[in-house]
Amino acid sequence: MQPRNVGASRAPVFEAMVTVVDAVTRDLAALAKRAPELAESAEAATALALARELDDNNSATSKSMCARALTETMAALRAMAPPVETTDALDQLAAARSKRRAKKTA
Numbered sequence: 563m564q565p566r567n568v569g570a571s572r573a574p575v576f577e578a579m580v581t582v583v584d585a586v587t588r589d590l591a592a593l594a595k596r597a598p599e600l601a602e603s604a605e606a607a608t609a610l611a612l613a614r615e616l617d618d619n620n621s622a623t624s625k626s627m628c629a630r631a632l633t634e635t636m637a638a639l640r641a642m643a644p645p646v647e648t649t650d651a652l653d654q655l656a657a658a659r660s661k662r663r664a665k666k667t668a
Contacts, residue, residue, distance in 0.1 A: 581617045582613040582614075583610065585613070590610070593639060593640070596644050600642055605635055605639050608635050616629060
């Protein structure tokens with residue numbers, strides 16, 4: 563993302579800015595892979611409403627309050643979600659061994 567120069571007295575304007583709604587939507591989509599019911603919960607709807615408020619044209623006080631509430635809401639959603647399953651090389655070896663043993667007994 564490259565800034566476009568608009569004059570010496572102004573800050574650069576970015577061509578493609580990511581909105582808070584876009585970011586929250588992306589986070590909720592990732593959460594939906596682990597816990598679909600959470601991505602459609604009241605907390606998720608609240609997070610999207612707060613994101614819209616942050617993207618909207620309102621006061622700095624309102625934005626700061628919404629940002630705090632959004633951070634807390636997203637943290638609560640992540641805490642309710644099941645942990646991310648990770649597999650390492652040892653897990654992959656164990657799975658392959660189980661598969662081989664299942665073929666031998668069949």
